[in-house]
Amino acid sequence: MATKRKPKLAVWKFASCDGCQLSLLDCEDELLAVTDAIEIANFPEASRTIIKGPYDLSLVEGSITTPHDAERIHQVRRSSKFLVTIGACATAGGIQSLRNFSDVNTYISTVYATPDYISSLQKSTPIADHVFVDFELRGCPLNKYQLVEVISAFLNSRRPNVPPYSVCVECKQRETPCIMVAKGIPCMGPVTQAGCGAICPSYNRGCYGCFGPSEMPNTPSLSIWFEHLGMNRTDLVRTFRGFNAYAEAFRKESEAHEKHY
Amino acid sequence: MPIGWTDEQDGGTYRLKERDDEALFGYQVGPHSWKKYLHPPRRRLWQAEMRDNHMVIVDDEPDYPRYAFFGVRSCELNAITIQDTVFTSGPYVDIGYRERRKQAFIVVVNCVEAGGTCFCASMNTGPQAEQGFDLALTELLDPNQHYFVVDIGSKAGAAIIKQVPHQQAQEQEHMAAQQAVAQAARQMGRTLDTRDIKMLLYNKYEHPRWDEVARRCLSCTNCTLVCPTCFCVSIEEQTDLNGQTAERWQRWDSCFTADFSYIHGGSVRSSASSRYRQWLTHKLASWIDQFGTSGCVGCGRCITWCPVGIDLTEEVRALRDGEPRIGVAIPTLDAV
Ligand code: SF4
Ligand code: SF4
Ligand code: SF4
Numbered sequence: 375m376a377t378k379r380k381p382k383l384a385v386w387k388f389a390s391c392d393g394c395q396l397s398l399l400d401c402e403d404e405l406l407a408v409t410d411a412i413e414i415a416n417f418p419e420a421s422r423t424i425i426k427g428p429y430d431l432s433l434v435e436g437s438i439t440t441p442h443d444a445e446r447i448h449q450v451r452r453s454s455k456f457l458v459t460i461g462a463c464a465t466a467g468g469i470q471s472l473r474n475f476s477d478v479n480t481y482i483s484t485v486y487a488t489p490d491y492i493s494s495l496q497k498s499t500p501i502a503d504h505v506f507v508d509f510e511l512r513g514c515p516l517n518k519y520q521l522v523e524v525i526s527a528f529l530n531s532r533r534p535n536v537p538p539y540s541v542c543v544e545c546k547q548r549e550t551p552c553i554m555v556a557k558g559i560p561c562m563g564p565v566t567q568a569g570c571g572a573i574c575p576s577y578n579r580g581c582y583g584c585f586g587p588s589e590m591p592n593t594p595s596l597s598i599w600f601e602h603l604g605m606n607r608t609d610l611v612r613t614f615r616g617f618n619a620y621a622e623a624f625r626k627e628s629e630a631h632e633k634h635y
Numbered sequence: 636m637p638i639g640w641t642d643e644q645d646g647g648t649y650r651l652k653e654r655d656d657e658a659l660f661g662y663q664v665g666p667h668s669w670k671k672y673l674h675p676p677r678r679r680l681w682q683a684e685m686r687d688n689h690m691v692i693v694d695d696e697p698d699y700p701r702y703a704f705f706g707v708r709s710c711e712l713n714a715i716t717i718q719d720t721v722f723t724s725g726p727y728v729d730i731g732y733r734e735r736r737k738q739a740f741i742v743v744v745n746c747v748e749a750g751g752t753c754f755c756a757s758m759n760t761g762p763q764a765e766q767g768f769d770l771a772l773t774e775l776l777d778p779n780q781h782y783f784v785v786d787i788g789s790k791a792g793a794a795i796i797k798q799v800p801h802q803q804a805q806e807q808e809h810m811a812a813q814q815a816v817a818q819a820a821r822q823m824g825r826t827l828d829t830r831d832i833k834m835l836l837y838n839k840y841e842h843p844r845w846d847e848v849a850r851r852c853l854s855c856t857n858c859t860l861v862c863p864t865c866f867c868v869s870i871e872e873q874t875d876l877n878g879q880t881a882e883r884w885q886r887w888d889s890c891f892t893a894d895f896s897y898i899h900g901g902s903v904r905s906s907a908s909s910r911y912r913q914w915l916t917h918k919l920a921s922w923i924d925q926f927g928t929s930g931c932v933g934c935g936r937c938i939t940w941c942p943v944g945i946d947l948t949e950e951v952r953a954l955r956d957g958e959p960r961i962g963v964a965i966p967t968l969d970a971v
Contacts, residue, residue, distance in 0.1 A: 407875070407876045407877065408876060410876070411876040411877045412876075522876070526873075526875065529876060529878065530878050532874065535872075535873065537892075537894060538892075538893075539889075539892040540853070540856060542856055542857050542860075543856050543860065543887075543889070543892075546856075546857065546861070546887070547676045547677065547886075547887065549671065551666040552649075552666070552857065554942050555647055555648055555649050555939065555940055555941075555942060556650070556651075556666070558648070563855070563942075564853040564855035564943075565853065565855075588854075589854075589894065590854050590893055590907065591853075592850075592851075592852065592853045592854060594850075595850060595851045595852070595853055595943055596853060596942075599942065599943045599944075
């Protein structure tokens with residue numbers, strides 16, 4: 375590896391808050407090792423120097439919300455050997471996909487003085503709806519250790535250790551007694567993919583579902599239990615309609631309860 | 636010590652409550668079992684480094700901790716014995732487990748009250764610990780006195796007792812201890828009819844109940860991770876960014892994850908019903924063929940800590956009777 379050309383990394387931004395790509399700069403301790411192993415070729419948040427593609431690894435943040443971006447993502451795909459999407463926006467459409475549940479044109483005409491200048495798609499959609507994605511790294515925001523793990527796995531040609539099981543596994547690993555059982559607090563953990571390290575339950579808050587649906591989410595059963603714990607229909611809709619509102623399992627669940635308003 | 640505290644347990648609920656006495660062990664089994672010490676959630680198996688372009692296995696002589704487990708219940712002691720068989724009998728011994736286990740000093744507390752999800756009496760694993768401990772305490776508390784009757788199970792236990800102020804127990808104190816434990820046996824919150832249980836499960840391989848429970852089961856893995864006998868693990872390879880060091884880690888896994896049974900082409904158990912069936916059938920039936928005992932000691936943790944209150948004693952009853960569940964109110968979404 376040492377004598378070979380360093381692989382080139384590019385970081386791309388679509389509709390997003392920048393939090394996920396900044397996690398890469400947040401890596402601090404690991405950042406030097408990352409730049410040792412990989413050439414940061416195109417990362418406007420970190421450097422003005424832009425080295426031309428093609429790139430060995432592209433990290434794509436953000437969802438597709440405009441006709442222009444729907445075009446641009448194909449260029450990114452063409453110039454990337456491996457394309458990894460990072461964060462809830464890129465993997466599920468993000469919080470901005472809440473607009474998918476209503477008519478975007480009403481917002482546009484209410485918010486903007488001259489709506490004619492706005493060119494927006496009806497829906498906010500994940501990158502994988504538009505181009506082939508090699509790996510999806512979930513989270514709002516992503517977990518920086520998982521990001522380093524994915525880069526490390528890519529550099530060493532191995533499978534990343536990013537398990538798709540539920541947050542409950544992480545609760546048990548860190549020995550947090552289940553707050554849904556012990557305190558009756560509704561928790562999205564059983565249907566949410568692990569990755570955060572079960573932070574919220576360890577602070578007595580139910581999981582918010584930041585990492586999107588787990589590998590086989592049984593959302594209807596969890597909803598029945600939430601009702602049993604006293605949650606009403608409106609809150610059921612809200613609970614499934616967070617950062618990963620448009621991820622299929624969560625979308626279907628919130629829509630099922632919305633019908634019953 | 637949680638002096639004067641107890642817990643109330645039922646399917647999917649656990650609440651701490653204050654007692655009106657000063658009992659030291661007035662609670663039942665808690666959220667975690669001793670498994671986490673003897674069979675830790677994560678551990679490094681070995682590591683390697685690149686030296687002069689060669690891979691070298693790094694000597695990693697672990698320092699096995701010496702544990703004293705204080706307050707082990709009879710069901711849990713039986714669970715440890717079951718894991719002893721799993722990890723140390725047969726040709727492939729788990730050395731880490733063996734070394735941690737060899738040095739463990741075990742103080743049992745015989746239960747004098749049973750919890751809402753306990754059924755050790757059905758499984759023949761309690762509430763009285765019969766063997767395998769260093770010391771076994773029975774706590775006795777009445778308005779006039781608060782004392783422990785101690786059974787000595789080993790030389791190490793005897794050596795400890797020598798250093799503790801004590802007196803020879805009288806017949807009457809022995810009797811009191813036995814009665815208190817017998818009282819717990821009568822209070823079991825759950826029961827499991829184990830008659831011919833192995834063939835019952837083998838014969839109910841196809842049964843509509845598996846689909847019914849699958850509608851409730853979240854495949855969240857909590858039941859297996861809290862279970863003191865479940866032992867399944869996965870192996871992860873880790874590397875650093877520049878490929879100079881590599882580590883192999885073992886971590887708890889569960890038959891409830893799809894990845895766990897993933898082989899080329901897909902997951903062997905892709906439906907929730909097949910996963911629940913695998914778990915219950917292994918626990919109560921094929922475990923007997925594999926290791927000579929049941930895989931369940933009746934501690935009730937999987938019932939309490941299942942986020943949606945799935946109860947294996949109910950499931951077995953339904954499979955046995957072929958009848959709808961009884962006794963437990965299952966919440967449903969009305970108008971759906
Ligand atoms: S607190 Fe939430 S994530 Fe943790 S075990 Fe309970 S349900 Fe699962
Ligand atoms: S199957 Fe349930 S009751 Fe039986 S030992 Fe495991 S956790 Fe305890
Ligand atoms: S039985 Fe309960 S604890 Fe076990 S996987 Fe299903 S929902 Fe989770």
